[in-house]
Amino acid sequence: MVPTFFGTIQKSKMKEVVIIDGLRTAFGRMGGTLKDVTSVELAGNTIKALCDKTGILKKWKVDSVFAGSAFGDVNTNNFARYASMLAGLPYETSASFIEMQCGSSIACINNAALQIQAGLIDVAICGGAESHSQTYYKFPTTLQPYKGIAPTAAMSRLAPEDIDNISMIEVSDLMAKTWDITREQCDEFALRSQNLAAKAIEEGYFIDEITPIEIHPKKGTPIIFDTDEHPRGKTDLAKLEKLKPIMDGGVTTAGNSSGRNDGAAFVLMMSAEKAAELGYKPIAKWIMGADIGVDPKVMGIGAAYSNCKILDKMNLKINDVDVYECNEAFAAQNLSVIKQMENMTGEKMNMDSWNPNGGAIAFGHPNGASGARICIFTMNELARRGAKYGMFSSCCGGGLGVSCLIENTYER
Numbered sequence: 001m002v003p004t005f006f007g008t009i010q011k012s013k014m015k016e017v018v019i020i021d022g023l024r025t026a027f028g029r030m031g032g033t034l035k036d037v038t039s040v041e042l043a044g045n046t047i048k049a050l051c052d053k054t055g056i057l058k059k060w061k062v063d064s065v066f067a068g069s070a071f072g073d074v075n076t077n078n079f080a081r082y083a084s085m086l087a088g089l090p091y092e093t094s095a096s097f098i099e100m101q102c103g104s105s106i107a108c109i110n111n112a113a114l115q116i117q118a119g120l121i122d123v124a125i126c127g128g129a130e131s132h133s134q135t136y137y138k139f140p141t142t143l144q145p146y147k148g149i150a151p152t153a154a155m156s157r158l159a160p161e162d163i164d165n166i167s168m169i170e171v172s173d174l175m176a177k178t179w180d181i182t183r184e185q186c187d188e189f190a191l192r193s194q195n196l197a198a199k200a201i202e203e204g205y206f207i208d209e210i211t212p213i214e215i216h217p218k219k220g221t222p223i224i225f226d227t228d229e230h231p232r233g234k235t236d237l238a239k240l241e242k243l244k245p246i247m248d249g250g251v252t253t254a255g256n257s258s259g260r261n262d263g264a265a266f267v268l269m270m271s272a273e274k275a276a277e278l279g280y281k282p283i284a285k286w287i288m289g290a291d292i293g294v295d296p297k298v299m300g301i302g303a304a305y306s307n308c309k310i311l312d313k314m315n316l317k318i319n320d321v322d323v324y325e326c327n328e329a330f331a332a333q334n335l336s337v338i339k340q341m342e343n344m345t346g347e348k349m350n351m352d353s354w355n356p357n358g359g360a361i362a363f364g365h366p367n368g369a370s371g372a373r374i375c376i377f378t379m380n381e382l383a384r385r386g387a388k389y390g391m392f393s394s395c396c397g398g399g400l401g402v403s404c405l406i407e408n409t410y411e412r
Contacts, residue, residue: 016117016273018275018284019284019406020054020269021053021054021267021283022050022372023046023209023265023266023376024373025225025263026263028229028262029262030261032262037134037215039262039264042131042263042369043067043127045213046265047127048088049211056123057089062093063121063122063123064112064124065126066096067079067098069368070101070130071130071132071135071136072099094121101367102397103396104128105127105369105370105371106394108126110289113269125268126269127369127372129263130262132261133262137154169252170247171297172250172332173332175298175333176336179335181251181339186335187331193355193362195358197359200357201233206228209376210228211226228364230363235255251332252330256332257361258330258359259360259364261363265369265375265376267372281409283380283408285409286405287389290403292400299397300329300333301336301340302400304344304401305340306393307337307393310391318347322382322387323356323378324392325359326393328355328361329395359374371394371402374393388408389408391405392404
């Protein structure tokens, strides 16, 4: 026993962490069907739907909500708290907001898992939301008013230092140059994403994971939004090849990049002990999370290092993992991650396991929601395949990578 101000610390076995289920909105295009719905509303509606789907509030309670977003919500600074209250969770439910750009909701999942593992909480809802249609701008209060300068929005910057303050397009093109990725490879990868997404949609893979959002336009009847808006199933290589690079001399085009989108995604997590007590059959078990920093100028490579960090700590080979979901910020970025993982491990990636149902190039990228979306994709694909391990990951603006390893527990 070690005395502390709060009593005593007792040695105890770390708890096993499981994922019960997940739910997301369909992803909308920027300026599309979800344009008038704030990110907090998207999050709150999805959390409520997840509670209803799983019946958690009838069986027990949610100890904490972990919600992420890259850009937040214009109406509140306390994103997670107001999303949880909008969902109808009681005041005593704790809420933590985590901002890790594109990896925000993976960070939420990993941080919640550690608290459950330590026995600090039993049940958590984790994920995030983003509305690029509701993007807002900041006005600095440090301009000296006596100079007669009218208020103007602060320039959007990726970094405070000019050397790192380059656009994501420049990051993508720099990665293509660094890892020797061609325009042809980028367009082929983008077409692969669209084709796989179209096939998965046709198979009905996402019907059970999407919660409908009811839109009330000023005029006309309500709209039920339940279908991903961004995929372009009729894309072909000829169309992709005709698109001009965004930057002169680059490989990155609108066709081989992710979109800026609107949407939310969340998962229900708890200790295996609590799941058994409440009669749940988990879909997956959380095994390990990892994050790491890289040069911000090639921030997209972060996922390669966080993935390999888990492989190394778990003593796993690349193809011991049956399903990889890596957020497709750009085709050049994903292809660089694959090449770097192969360089670091000396092994060849089985591409049948990589984003097998398409990625953000097809579905779009509402930053705060994307990590939980690929968590849901990973769990469900493992269940379909009857496979064991899945890993989902994302690069993050500022030069970070974040990953999570899960194990399939789905019972047919």
